[in-house]
Amino acid sequence: MPVILIVDDSRVARLSLRRMVSAIAPDAEFLEAGSVDEALSVVAGATIDLAVIDYNMPEKTGLELAEDLRTSAPSVRLALCTANIQDAVIERARNLGMAFIPKPPDTAVLTAFITGSAP
Secondary structure (H helix, E strand, C coil): CCEEEEECCCHHHHHHHHHHHHHHCCCCEEEEECCHHHHHHHHCCCCCCEEEECCCCCCCCHHHHHHHHHHHCCCCEEEEEECCCCHHHHHHHHHCCCEEEECCCCHHHHHHHHHCCCC
């Protein structure tokens, strides 16, 4: 059973994403956070398999969280799920080994990430 971290400052976006992911991976366990600092607190001492992270959040970006997670949990598969589709953001995410999922998330793209078939 995979443990999936969903990080987005919008509660509605987290609920929507959780609903979509639950349809793809019904046996998944979820951890949720509304900010980078909350996410770091939530994952302290937890083992997560996947993380779907928004880019635009208060105080720190999702890419800053990804950098922290790469250090503390290098084997976690990460995806940046954002409406910010600037080439520089996408390139930086890919340089961190993250999948890129544009918002609103497409089911096929999200499925590819969850199942491990995304680049």
